[in-house]
């Protein structure tokens with residue numbers, strides 16, 4: 001029953017207000033009684049003194065009984081709630097007007113008497129009630145003196161018998177009843193307001209809980225149907241914002257995970273396809289040679305063997321590239337960075353391809369700034385980047401074309417651009433050229449050495465150097481690949 005936060009809060013509120021109500025009633029009772037006593041004592045403080053002034057209650061021969069009787073009678077008539085006693089200097093009751101048997105104690109304590117005789121005393125002061133051994137009541141007192149000698153006290157109990165319990169007290173007073181009802185009404189109103197407020201506050205939590213439950217029920221796939229309040233700044237709003245962000249992240253991660261899974265599957269399919277093609281070709285030629293070897297001319301045998309070797313080479317390249325990429329992917333391979341002249345490296349690689357380029361009728365141009373910049377990078381890896389980019393550029397550039405290698409610097413980095421005047425890449429294919437095993441469809445795989453891994457390797461190497469590669473290409477006009485590297489300081 002108390003499983004909801006709201007129910008628990010409501011119970012706490014209920015107990016709190018109940019306690020508060022009882023506390024209020026007790027305080028009201030205490031204050032009203034004490035106030036009544038204070039007022040009564042303040043108003044009648046001098047009553048005893050008046051009696052003493054008007055009557056000579058103790059004479060030379062002891063208590064003046066007739067005078068006392070007169071006082072008792074007079075007081076009874078004026079206010080029956082008032083009781084007058086005559087005390088001796090030690091507090092012993094000498095005379096009273098009570099019916100026989102009503103007075104329960106022989107004397108009263110003098111400490112409150114003395115306290116009240118002090119004019120600066122704080123009221124109310126309660127004195128012993130002669131009619132009740134346990135009771136204490138407000139009183140008025142005045143010393144009776146004769147020829148400068150203290151002969152006793154007139155002790156006046158001011159309120160008659162009082163109501164002892166709260167219910168009686170309330171029943172006896174319209175104003176107190178009204179006050180009590182007002183308190184109850186106020187408390188009830190506050191309680192209702194509190195319950196309403198808690199309801200409003202917990203409502204957002206309830207909404208969020210059901211939204212999160214729905215999110216879980218959707219196998220963490222459907223976006224959370226509960227938006228954080230844009231202007232909200234309290235803890236619940238912050239929680240909602242965080243939960244929202246978390247759920248979005250979970251959805252995103254799961255989607256990425258699924259994507260990676262599909263990609264991995266495609267990759268495996270591509271790899272096996274790319275490996276199988278040269279392998280089965282090689283197998284075919286070798287089998288033919290084995291079966292029909294005798295009936296073939298030496299020339300034919302040689303051609304068959306050469307073809308098989310070509311496929312074998314292609315297989316080697318493919319496996320080599322795959323191994324290289326796998327190494328780059330594993331966390332063990334980190335670039336061994338050292339400062340070196342990027343211009344020199346670029347020219348070295350260009351030189352290596354000079355002959356091949358000339359054979360194809362393509363010119364390699366290098367464009368260097370005077371101060372050959374030093375970069376902090378892994379020499380072997382960057383050399384690989386140049387090789388792959390230049391190889392591509394040469395492969396896709398027709399006779400008479402130009403491959404241009406250019407270096408430019410700004411204050412912190414060196415920009416490298418490898419451009420060609422080749423076939424270019426169509427905009428539809430451009431987004432995929434860095435993907436693994438993506439290569440041009442125009443050359444049949446068994447004819448080309450292409451594995452579709454060159455640019456993936458380039459991209460990975462630059463990633464390891466904290467850089468990225470970008471490409472601009474225009475079909476039939478040319479392609480430019482560019483990246484940058486940090487300068488050595």
Ligand SMILES: Nc1ncnc2c1ncn2[C@@H]1O[C@H](COP(=O)(O)OP(=O)(O)OP(=O)(O)O)[C@@H](O)[C@H]1O
Nearest residue numbers: 392393396424433439440450451452453454455479
């Ligand atoms: N300079 C370029 N001009 C035109 N097309 C290019 C150029 N460079 C890359 N491409 C296109 O991008 C594809 C992917 O290039 P990538 O270097 O990754 O693979 P590849 O050259 O086909 O094979 P590999 O480099 O593994 O031998 C190429 O097949 C080609 O279609």
Ligand SMILES: [Mg+2]
Nearest residue numbers: 388392454455
């Ligand atoms: Mg390539």
